[in-house]
Amino acid sequence: xxxxIEHNQPDPNSHFKKEMQTRHIVMLALGGVIGxxxxxxxxxxxxxxxxxxxxxxxxxxxxxxxxxxxxxGELAVQMPETGSFSSYATRYLxxxxxxxxxxxxxxxxxxxxxxxxxxxxxxxxxWFPDTPVWIWSALFAIAVFLSNVVSVRLFAETEFWxxxxxxxxxxxxxxxxxxxxxxxxxxxxxxxxxxxxxxREGLFPTGFLxxxxxxxxxxxxxxxxxxxxxxxxxxxxxxxxxxxxxRTTVVRLALFFVGTIFxxxxxLPREQAGLVESPFVMVFELIGIPYSADIMNFVILTAxxxxxxxxxxxxxxxxxxxxxxxxMPKRYAxxxxxxxxxxxxVLSMAGAVASLLSSVFAPDTVYLALVSISxxxxxxxxxxxxxxxxxxxxxxVANGGRVEDLHFRVRGYPWVPIGAISCCLLACVGxxxxxxxxxxxxxxxxxxxxxYFVYWITRNKRAERLAxxxxxxxxSTA
Numbered sequence: 001x002x003x004x005i006e007h008n009q010p011d012p013n014s015h016f017k018k019e020m021q022t023r024h025i026v027m028l029a030l031g032g033v034i035g036x037x038x039x040x041x042x043x044x045x046x047x048x049x050x051x052x053x054x055x056x057x058x059x060x061x062x063x064x065x066x067x068x069x070x071x072x073g074e075l076a077v078q079m080p081e082t083g084s085f086s087s088y089a090t091r092y093l094x095x096x097x098x099x100x101x102x103x104x105x106x107x108x109x110x111x112x113x114x115x116x117x118x119x120x121x122x123x124x125x126x127w128f129p130d131t132p133v134w135i136w137s138a139l140f141a142i143a144v145f146l147s148n149v150v151s152v153r154l155f156a157e158t159e160f161w162x163x164x165x166x167x168x169x170x171x172x173x174x175x176x177x178x179x180x181x182x183x184x185x186x187x188x189x190x191x192x193x194x195x196x197x198x199x200r201e202g203l204f205p206t207g208f209l210x211x212x213x214x215x216x217x218x219x220x221x222x223x224x225x226x227x228x229x230x231x232x233x234x235x236x237x238x239x240x241x242x243x244x245x246x247r248t249t250v251v252r253l254a255l256f257f258v259g260t261i262f263x264x265x266x267x268l269p270r271e272q273a274g275l276v277e278s279p280f281v282m283v284f285e286l287i288g289i290p291y292s293a294d295i296m297n298f299v300i301l302t303a304x305x306x307x308x309x310x311x312x313x314x315x316x317x318x319x320x321x322x323x324x325x326x327x328m329p330k331r332y333a334x335x336x337x338x339x340x341x342x343x344x345x346v347l348s349m350a351g352a353v354a355s356l357l358s359s360v361f362a363p364d365t366v367y368l369a370l371v372s373i374s375x376x377x378x379x380x381x382x383x384x385x386x387x388x389x390x391x392x393x394x395x396x397v398a399n400g401g402r403v404e405d406l407h408f409r410v411r412g413y414p415w416v417p418i419g420a421i422s423c424c425l426l427a428c429v430g431x432x433x434x435x436x437x438x439x440x441x442x443x444x445x446x447x448x449x450x451x452y453f454v455y456w457i458t459r460n461k462r463a464e465r466l467a468x469x470x471x472x473x474x475x476s477t478a
Contacts, residue, residue: 016082016234017152017339022241024156025231029249031163032224032310034170035303036119037217038257039296042264043279045217049210051197051265057211058261060423061218062254065225067420068382070410071389072229073246077408078392080242082233083321085226089384090325092391095459099327100451101384104377106318107447108223109311110348111374114356116308117141123301127294137356141349144308148316148345151338152234155313162306169280169299170256177263177283185287187267197266205270212430216375216437219427221257223378225249226385227310230317234339243408312348319344327458369443376431376444379424386420389413 020028046054072085081087086105090098121137128136147158180187181195204211228245232238264279267286273279278300284292320341323332332344358366393403393413403409410416431437 016335018234018236019151019153019339020156020231020235020241022235022244024160025228025235025241025245026248027160027163027167028156028231028310028313029225029228029245030167030252031159031306032227032314033222033253034163034166034256035224035307036300037221037223038170038260039280039300039303040278041217042221042261043268043273045214046261046265046268046273046279047270048206049214050201050203050205050270052203053206053208053211054214054261054265055258057214057218058221058257059254060211060215060426061222062250062258064219064382064420064423064427065222065253066250067416067423068385069225069228069246069250071386071417071420072226073243073408074389074406074410075385075392076229076232077239077242078406080232080235080238082230082317083324084229084232084317085381085385085388086318086321087325088388088392092388092395093384095325096452096455097384098325099322099455100448101381102318102322102327103451104373104448105381106315106322106348106351107370108374108377108381109315109318110351111355111370113144113308113311113315113349113352114354114359116304116311117144117352118356118359120301120304120308123297123304126297140305140308141353144305144312145345145349147309148312149336149340149342151340155309159306159309159313162302162309165299165302166306167252167256169296170260173280173283174256174259174263176287176289177267178259180283180287181263181266187286195266197268197270201270209430209433212426213434213437214430215423215427216379216431216440219379219382219424220375222253224307224310225253226381227314229385230314233317239407246408308352312345312352315348315351316341316344319347327455368439372440372443373447375437376428376440379427380444380448383421383424386417386424390417 042054045057048054049057075088076084079088083090083102086098086102088098089101117137117140118133120140121133121135124136125131125133147155176185179185228242228249232242235241264273264283267283268279272282278296280299281292281296284296289295319328319332322328323330323344332341332347334341334343336342355367355370358370389410390413393410396406397403403413428441431440
């Protein structure tokens with residue numbers, strides 16, 4: 001049985017506002033996923049795993065996301081909490097695991113937010129070459145900060161429209177690319193382009209191992225879907241909106257990602273796919289779409305801002321959870337009159353700025369470690385979700401609960417969560433064979449061990465303080 005930990009209760013007069021609608025939650029998840037991983041680095045997967053291998057890798061990724069999300073759905077609908085998977089891990093896997101999951105997820109977004117601001121500033125210099133990058137980065141940081149700190153409603157609406165731009169772009173790309181594949185648009189001749197891409201070098205020109213090696217990159221590309229669980233605590237009707245958001249999001253992501261990779265793998269030669277700055281730009285230019293570079297520059301800019309916006313939301317809720325559970329000072333669990341954790345948002349933004357500075361002053365040491373840890377963290381968080389669902393279901397049934405009474409339940413239990421954990425482990429095994437990605441294990445595993453160690457130390461110190469306080473109280477009343 002897990003031990004209960006001391007809770008620091010936030011101000012009872014202040015609480016999270018239930019202002020998120022289904023459309024907000026769906027776009028929050030889509031916006032958190034569709035980003036630079038799809039727009040910029042998808043060509044890397046095609047280059048490494050080959051056309052068919054890349055499609056298979058993304059299909060495995062889509063299956064993995066589906067398995068994880070239905071596990072999260074059962075938990076989030078039954079217990080819609082802002083802490084989401086960190087709270088579930090605390091309750092069903094142990095407080096040390098919940099503590100570790102929270103810090104892993106917070107670090108993931110802190111690193112991502114800093115890099116998004118830097119990249120956004122660099123993109124703006126394309127249009128305004130005489131302005132320094134840091135000015136644009138600072139302006140975007142202020143805009144994202146205000147979006148999060150003013151109200152949940154403002155954040156949700158901002159994220160909805162930013163995400164909509166990305167979704168429309170992906171749909172347009174798939175439609176135009178599909179039309180080009182079937183000859184409705186004239187494409188500039190490229191050696192090795194077309195459906196023959198899938199057989200020109202053999203079905204698996206780089207072998208089978210690269211498919212497993214690219215799974216971490218694919219998993220990272222799909223990361224963000226778990227934001228649905230975090231948003232459940234601020235949804236107007238989580239019993240209705242969360243299941244709908246999960247089903248809608250998973251289906252759309254599978255179609256968007258697999259469809260996009262199929263178009264890229266068909267229209268771009270494998271040898272060039274990993275070399276271009278943006279495979280989207282190259283495909284649009286081959287088809288003859290005018291101002292392709294500027295259009296994609298704008299879309300990628302909105303993707304960066306959207307990712308930073310949703311990332312700051314997620315990171316601040318993880319800090320709020322840690323404070324609510326007694327692992328951080330009580331002030332980080334306080335909410336404003338509008339229901340936003342201002343102190344947690346400020347600290348998360350400070351973490352993002354620190355990550356940004358480390359990329360400038362220590363790119364080969366501190367920043368490399370941070371990026372490596374964040375790359376592995378997504379897979380670890382997903383495994384914790386599946387493991388929490390197994391533990392929850394066992395406890396629920398053991399306490400007399402009927403599976404049929406669950407508002408949203410995992411069908412195919414226990415094979416679904418076991419499948420999710422197996423896919424995540426496959427991604428971890430795959431990176432062990434890739435010298436470029438192996439560093440994620442070198443930094444990630446020690447960081448996980450460090451989190452458990454810190455939790456153990458702080459728990460013992462907290463127990464000593466409570467025992468001392470009880471002893472003093474007992475002696476004073478004797």
